[in-house]
Amino acid sequence: xxxxxxxxxxxxxxxxxxxxxxxxxxxxxxxxSTIEVLTEKLKVIIPELCELNQVED
Numbered sequence: 001x002x003x004x005x006x007x008x009x010x011x012x013x014x015x016x017x018x019x020x021x022x023x024x025x026x027x028x029x030x031x032x033s034t035i036e037v038l039t040e041k042l043k044v045i046i047p048e049l050c051e052l053n054q055v056e057d
């Protein structure tokens with residue numbers, strides 16, 4: 001079984017960073033200077049938070 005985690009990302013023009021968060025995964029909030037860096041961060045953070053939150057994949 002695969003777990004779907006919906007992530008919302010937006011450009012914060014005031015802070016000049018991409019911000020990502022998710023209602024599906026408690027604790028998921030991060031930011032990065034580019035969408036590419038944000039994507040790479042999410043590839044690391046999501047599995048870690050799934051483990052911490054005991055979310056099954």
